[in-house]
Amino acid sequence: MATIGDVAREAGVSRSTVSSVLTGRKFVTPETRERIEQAIEKLHFTVNSGARALATSRTMVIGVVVQLHGLEFSPALAPFVFALADAARDAGYDVLMLSEADAVGAIRRVTRTRRVDGMVLLNIVDDDPRLPALEASGVPAVLLGMPRDSRGVDAVDLDFAAAARRLVQLLHAHGHRDVLFLRWSPAMFAAGHSFVHRFNDAALAQAAELGMRVTPVDCPDAAEDLPGALADAVRDRGDATAVLVHDEAAAVLLPTALHDAGLRVPDDLSVVSLHSSDLGRVLSLPYTSVESEAVRIAQGAIAALLRRMTAAPDDELGVVLELLPPRITDRGSVRAVTPDRGAPVR
């Protein structure tokens, strides 16, 4: 491996001059620059990132901490991780994946050993134990998610409340007044996943405001109980003319449950949902739904992180809490009904 010294010798200049063209932080005459670049080319020289990190105190690495609670639909995390890596790369950063069970330990380890310049935390919950560890580390960070209290840490997330309102409004505008709400399991609520609460609270509030009846159905904690629970919910739907879904697995399994019950969408029942867009695409989920926006959220998170990482020490930056507006993709799963009778419009 060629070093900066080899390049300097080859080009007949000093190491500092080579460094100047590498960093681009100093002016070098075109001629010597040219000579140096040729030497770099010839020797296949590349900067040793460890040495550079030691000299600059910047690793150009971002740590991404995902906590696999087991409760969550882990495949749905993948798009966010990949989108984060892409966004980081566009800014010149690599991504260290921290998925070990002991997330607090991971944060301590990589920050103390100076492995990363900044951190992104995924699947945040209220009172997340990772936040104090983050605070103690003093490393720039951003949350991909929006806990009740982000403790001064920047956070970026989809606006789940707005998403819920828009879906409810959509149903209302089509005449639906009685809606079944398939929501995340009690364990997810209890774990403090704030997106679950935000969606739920906003959906119920919006429905109340519009004078709609919304019957919540809790998805079971155990995956194997879900098909049965869906079947029950659909059978016991009463006069509901529409279904609002906010649970990954429920969105995937609902088609089967509806078919089992001999119901057609949207003829017999309208459906709107919020679930992972990637999953929906691959499985052709046929429901009008809110996009999960992994790419935009990841880009927003990296932008917020860059702002912190590149801030001067004396900059007093305000906390960024960014809620991205939901976008709805219409897949024709909502049908207009007459509000009074609850029956499909002919």
Next chain:
Amino acid sequence: MATIGDVAREAGVSRSTVSSVLTGRKFVTPETRERIEQAIEKLHFTVNSGARALATSRTMVIGVVVQLHGLEFSPALAPFVFALADAARDAGYDVLMLSEADAVGAIRRVTRTRRVDGMVLLNIVDDDPRLPALEASGVPAVLLGMPRDSRGVDAVDLDFAAAARRLVQLLHAHGHRDVLFLRWSPAMFAAGHSFVHRFNDAALAQAAELGMRVTPVDCPDAAEDLPGALADAVRDRGDATAVLVHDEAAAVLLPTALHDAGLRVPDDLSVVSLHSSDLGRVLSLPYTSVESEAVRIAQGAIAALLRRMTAAPDDELGVVLELLPPRITDRGSVRAVTPDRGAPVR
């Protein structure tokens, strides 16, 4: 941040002695060791990984390269990535996630800048363009997947051929002689995903050997065409008494298609499958199937990589090509039929 010099001063010893207890490569008398450990504790000292990397030429980081072809079911990759990170961590390594579109560029970049000690490549295809780049880099590596020609690189994968044989044998043992084979799309075959070929070839060969009729059904390249294709396949199944599935999305959507057709499993039709275990678990896919073994494969891959990374330069290591034996989980989706009539046994 405390440095090794601070610790040395605090403990009243030299920096080299501190280093000796840090690395554990030299004997230090218990008394001085004790003093040093107390100083480390007191100052909250942690080794600066960049400095250590520079001094030792080892980063303790493994690069994981995933190529998101767009064709594949990307959420199914997540379990492998997480399992790799876990296995690496157990061996003291962190994982750098490389998911950018230009995988070859990523390999060049992280190896030339000495960011990693080794690499793991996921979703390998035949004639994978990443292999030459890997070879050129000279960095230890392992493939998670088994291309036709691994070009001297260690590779670990599930034994897809054995998996196919065992599933076919299982159907045969239960009397099935006419089987529908829902297989990956032509684009996946064309892309050279060897697991797709290995499963397919072995399934067809085993069936022929056992005198079974197997009718392959190509899943469509476009996700949105899959539901229709499944419906067609099920309707036109002829005298088939069982379905063999090797396609993630097909495994997920088959229940709906069967329900649509008014068919019950296993009463009207038996089903066996190979799909992501995690996905199957979360969605409660009700089919007897081969486990995808993300954890065992990842552990095997990291073990193989460690062997290379820790080998002495003059060790002439043989190439490791490891195919893990498939394990079948019985979910009662196979029913015994009488071979002659093809009708269910009453």
Next chain:
DNA sequence: CTGAAAGCGCTTACAG
């Protein structure tokens, strides 16, 4: 068993 010195490969004030 411990320490002084050199070195890993860069960057960055500071002179000139």
Next chain:
DNA sequence: CTGAAAGCGCTTACAG
């Protein structure tokens, strides 16, 4: 505009 020197925080022969 270029270079010599010091320094980033470790590890590792080599003496003693």
